[in-house]
Amino acid sequence: MNAMTASNLRSAYGGESQAHMRYRIWAEKAKKDGFPNVARLFMATSDAEEVHATLHFKALKDEVGSFDVLSGGVFGYDSTSDNLQGAIDGELFEVEQMYPAYIAVAEMQNEKAALSAYRYAIEAEKVHAELFTKAKEAVDLGKDLEAETILLCPVCGFISITGEEETCPLCNAKKELFKEY
Amino acid sequence: MNAMTASNLRSAYGGESQAHMRYRIWAEKAKKDGFPNVARLFMATSDAEEVHATLHFKALKDEVGSFDVLSGGVFGYDSTSDNLQGAIDGELFEVEQMYPAYIAVAEMQNEKAALSAYRYAIEAEKVHAELFTKAKEAVDLGKDLEAETILLCPVCGFISITGEEETCPLCNAKKELFKEY
Numbered sequence: 001m002n003a004m005t006a007s008n009l010r011s012a013y014g015g016e017s018q019a020h021m022r023y024r025i026w027a028e029k030a031k032k033d034g035f036p037n038v039a040r041l042f043m044a045t046s047d048a049e050e051v052h053a054t055l056h057f058k059a060l061k062d063e064v065g066s067f068d069v070l071s072g073g074v075f076g077y078d079s080t081s082d083n084l085q086g087a088i089d090g091e092l093f094e095v096e097q098m099y100p101a102y103i104a105v106a107e108m109q110n111e112k113a114a115l116s117a118y119r120y121a122i123e124a125e126k127v128h129a130e131l132f133t134k135a136k137e138a139v140d141l142g143k144d145l146e147a148e149t150i151l152l153c154p155v156c157g158f159i160s161i162t163g164e165e166e167t168c169p170l171c172n173a174k175k176e177l178f179k180e181y
Numbered sequence: 182m183n184a185m186t187a188s189n190l191r192s193a194y195g196g197e198s199q200a201h202m203r204y205r206i207w208a209e210k211a212k213k214d215g216f217p218n219v220a221r222l223f224m225a226t227s228d229a230e231e232v233h234a235t236l237h238f239k240a241l242k243d244e245v246g247s248f249d250v251l252s253g254g255v256f257g258y259d260s261t262s263d264n265l266q267g268a269i270d271g272e273l274f275e276v277e278q279m280y281p282a283y284i285a286v287a288e289m290q291n292e293k294a295a296l297s298a299y300r301y302a303i304e305a306e307k308v309h310a311e312l313f314t315k316a317k318e319a320v321d322l323g324k325d326l327e328a329e330t331i332l333l334c335p336v337c338g339f340i341s342i343t344g345e346e347e348t349c350p351l352c353n354a355k356k357e358l359f360k361e362y
C-alpha cells in the first residue's frame with residue numbers, strides 16, 4: 001500500500017475510534033440529562049463509527065507494527081445540546097474536509113480497499129450529521145428526539161430513525177441485518 | 182488546566198480509544214481462529230480501555246473544542262499469536278514509556294485529576310500485559326487460554342482470570358461491581 005494512503009487510513013481509524021468512544025460517553029450524559037432517545041442515537045452512531053474503524057483497520061492488514069497516529073478529535077463533557085453541537089462539528093469535518101481529502105489521495109494512488117472504506121464512511125457521516133442536527137433542534141426546545149425505532153446498518157454505518165427502509169439506501173444490505181437500539 | 186497536561190490527556194484518550202477498538206477486532210479474529218477464551222480476554226480488555234478513555238475524557242471536561250490528537254497505535258490483522266504480540270507491545274509501551282512520561286509532567290504541574298486517571302491506567306496496563314503474555318504462551322502451544330471466569334473492574338480497568346479477588350487489588354472496588362465475560 002502507498003505510504004500516504006496508509007497514513008491517511010491510520011488517521012481515519014484514529015478519528016473513528018475516538019468518535020466511537022465519545023458518543024458512548026455523551027450517550028450516558030444524554031440519559032442523565034433526561035433525553036433517552038438522544039442517548040439511543042448516540043449509542044447507534046457509536047456503533048456506526050466502530051463499523052468504519054473496523055473497515056479502515058482491516059484495509060491496513062498488511063501494514064503491521066506501531067505507529068504515531070494524527071487524528072482529529074472533539075472534546076468537552078457539557079450539556080447535551082453542547083455535546084450534540086460537538087458531534088455535528090465532528091461529522092461535518094469528516095464530510096467536508098477529512099474524507100474528501102483522503103478520497104482524492106486514494107483515487108490518485110488507485111487504492112481500492114481504502115476507497116471503498118472511505119466511501120461507505122462519508123455517506124454514512126452525512127446521515128449522522130443530519131440526525132444529530134434534528135436531535136439538537138429537539139433538545140434546544142427542551143424535548144427529546146422523536147424516534148420509536150433506531151436502526152443501524154452494520155455493513156456501512158447508515159442509521160434510520162423511522163425504520164421505513166426495506167434495504168440500506170447506502171449499501172443495499174437487507175433490513176434483517178440491521179441492529180435495533 | 183495546563184496546556185501540556187491537556188495535550189497529554191488528549192493523546193492518552195486517543196491511544197486508549199484505538200486500543201479499545203483493535204481489541205474488539207482481534208477478539209473476533211481469536212474466535213474465528215478457535216481461541217474463545219482469548220477472545221473473551223480481548224473483549225474484557227477492550228472494555229478496560231474504555232474505562233481509561235472515559236476517565237481521560239472526563240478529566241478534560243473544561244477543554245472544549247476540536248483538536249489534532251497525536252497518539253500511538255498498533256496495527257495488523259494477523260494470526261492471533263501475532264495480534265497478542267501487538268497487544269503486549271502496546272501495553273508495555275504504555276507501562277514503560279507513555280504513562281510514566283505523562284505522570285512526570287502531571288506531577289510537575291500538580292494536575293490531580295490527570296494523575297488519578299493515569300495512575301489507575303498504568304497499574305491496570307501491567308496486568309493486561311501479563312495476561313496477554315499468558316494467552317500468547319498458550320496459543321503458541323496450540324491451546325486456548327485457561328480461564329473459567331474473566332472479570333473486569335469497571336472503576337479502574339483491572340482484569341482477573343481466576344475470580345479469586347474479593348475486592349479490586351488496584352482500586353479496592355467491591356467484587357459485586359465486577360463485570361463478567
Ligand SMILES: [Fe+2]
Nearest residue numbers: 016049052121
Ligand atoms: Fe464514521
Ligand SMILES: [Fe+2]
Nearest residue numbers: 091124125128
Ligand atoms: Fe459519524
Ligand SMILES: [Fe+2]
Nearest residue numbers: 153156168171
Ligand atoms: Fe448499509
Ligand SMILES: [Fe+2]
Nearest residue numbers: 197230233302
Ligand atoms: Fe488502558
Ligand SMILES: [Fe+2]
Nearest residue numbers: 272305306309
Ligand atoms: Fe491495557
Ligand SMILES: [Fe+2]
Nearest residue numbers: 334337349352
Ligand atoms: Fe479496580
